[in-house]
Amino acid sequence: MNIILVxxxxxxxxxxxINYSGSVGRIERKNKITGEYQDLGPVSEKEExxxxxxxxxxxxxxxxxxxxxxxxxxAFAMMYLIKYIFW
Numbered sequence: 001m002n003i004i005l006v007x008x009x010x011x012x013x014x015x016x017x018i019n020y021s022g023s024v025g026r027i028e029r030k031n032k033i034t035g036e037y038q039d040l041g042p043v044s045e046k047e048e049x050x051x052x053x054x055x056x057x058x059x060x061x062x063x064x065x066x067x068x069x070x071x072x073x074x075a076f077a078m079m080y081l082i083k084y085i086f087w
Contacts, residue, residue, distance in 0.1 A: 004079045012072040019067045023060035027051055 025032045026040045027047045043051075050056040 004076065004083065007079065008072050008076040011075050012068050015068040015071055016064050019064035020060055023063045024057055027056045027060060 021032050022040075027043055028051065029039060029043070030037050031040065047056060047059060050059045
């Protein structure tokens with residue numbers, strides 16, 4: 001059980017970093033790797049307003065936190081079920 005929790009925490013932190021970088025880049029319409037401006041996906045009106053107000057990084061963090069939590073819980077459930085079924 002301990003190894004599953006450690007793996008889940010590592011997955012959560014990795015996803016949080018990747019999702020945050022992606023969300024900020026999408027809202028700013030800037031590729032974080034190359035530094036070029038390009039359309040990276042749809043941006044809602046709420047995100048546009050947050051960009052102009054300067055609060056888009058906080059909004060991106062909340063989005064990344066929600067997404068990382070969901071995917072980490074899915075990963076935890078899969079690892080736990082696999083351990084429970086096969087061991």
